[in-house]
Amino acid sequence: MEFTKPLIPARLIRRYNRFLSDMILEETGQEVRAHCPNPGAMLGLKDAGMRCWLEPNDDPKKKLNYGWRLVELEGGHMAGIDTSIPNRVVAEGLRAGLVPELAQYANIRPEVKYGNGSRVDFLLTGDGLPDAYVEVKSVTLRDGDWAEFPDCVTARGAKHLAELTEMVALGHRAVMLFLVQRTDCKQFRLAAHLDLGYARAFDAARAAGVEAICYGTDITVDGVFFGHQMPVDPSPQAI
Known part of the structure; x- marks a missing residue:
């Protein structure tokens, strides 16, 4: 997934009110307010002074002229903070056959109603195959070499797991796909x-047959792209 416009480097002053952040543009020194498209805790990604990358816009319908997209990390690594991006990246990966576990499905439908008033991120169908319900989660938390999810309490996430379990009970496949938005x-x-x-x-959910898979991303100032598979810890997670 390529960004629609070239990103602009900035330094973070502060992130607050969940969806707002103040930045200083590197090229001009101007202080600007940028939309923060991430309601999570963003642990380790919102420290003052961090180098960030903003996407400018000239849409008169939008209140802010900049959208926060990336954070630079140590060692030349990057993290994507926009929680709307993973579904687009996964859609590209599914259509390109980059997810071997699901590559046999010919039809990919996003945002299909299921469960108790929910929408599954993707419903995959194919001749002679059980329907596959796929939920996508954006992962930005890190501990050593481990990517971790979630970065705060998510009752909505637990609800999705219960609904995926119901799909397995009905004879379908259910897949939780974690996409790591950091390199x-x-x-x-x-x-x-x-x-x-x-x-x-x-x-x-995993004991009931819900599948858990994880993929990384390749992140540059040009875009966020579907990456390599990552192993998922097979041991029980509730400690």
């Missing part, structure tokens, strides 16, 4: 210390 991780596990309830729901 400095090698494997994936849950952050049970931040949300034990989600970890318990995950263990129950």
